[in-house]
Each structure stands twice: as structure tokens, then as C-alpha cells.
Amino acid sequence: MTDTVSIRDLRVSTVIGVYDWEREIEQTLVLSVDMAANVAAAAANDDLANTLDYSSIARAITAVVRDGKFKLIETVAERIAAHVLSAYAVRWVRVQVVKPLRDEGYSAAVTIERGAMQP
Numbered sequence: 568m569t570d571t572v573s574i575r576d577l578r579v580s581t582v583i584g585v586y587d588w589e590r591e592i593e594q595t596l597v598l599s600v601d602m603a604a605n606v607a608a609a610a611a612n613d614d615l616a617n618t619l620d621y622s623s624i625a626r627a628i629t630a631v632v633r634d635g636k637f638k639l640i641e642t643v644a645e646r647i648a649a650h651v652l653s654a655y656a657v658r659w660v661r662v663q664v665v666k667p668l669r670d671e672g673y674s675a676a677v678t679i680e681r682g683a684m685q686p
Contacts (some may be wrong), residue, residue, distance in 0.1 A: 571601050574621050582594075583636075590636075597674075602619055632646075644663045663680070
């Protein structure tokens, strides 16, 4: 059995987009990240050291997105997944990046999964 630790609705203001005007402003992306984890190990002794520190991960994701100034939300998703898999005790991650386009009346989104779900 695999448990999941999630970060939902993380809002990050960043430079994102391919058009010249988009490179001159910040837009807000909405991120959700699911990570395979062993929740039972942390619950057994109620110790943060035995689980994923989602606050630390959220700060790291924010830095990846803000510093990247990417053109594509696909690139944002890939960079987040790569960072989480390499920097934390995570074997599998699902990343959703949503770019609200208020003037257009919709949101663009991409969802990726990387790694192996098996423990």
C-alpha cells in the first residue's frame, strides 16, 4: 500500500508565458503536488523527521517556479517533478500546474506523473 502526501492550491506569482507582454508581468500559477509517502511510519511516532515536510517542499517548489521564469507550464511541471524526486525521499510524484486565463474565460492546465508508485 502506498500513501500520498499532497500540497494543494499552492499559488505562485511568476513570469510565465511565450508572448512578449507575458515576459514583462507576473502571473499566478496554481500548483497541486501529490507524493508517494509512508504515512504509517510518521504516525507511529508522531515525528516530522519520519514524513515529508510539506512546508519545506512548498517553499522549494515556490523557488523553482519563481526562479525559472519559464515559457511553458509543461516545463514548470517537469522541473517541479524533477526537483521533488531528486531532493526528497519520494519515489513517485504527480504535479498539476494551472494557469488561469481570466481574460480568456478559462484556465490552461497540465498534469504529469513521474517515478514509480510502488514502495
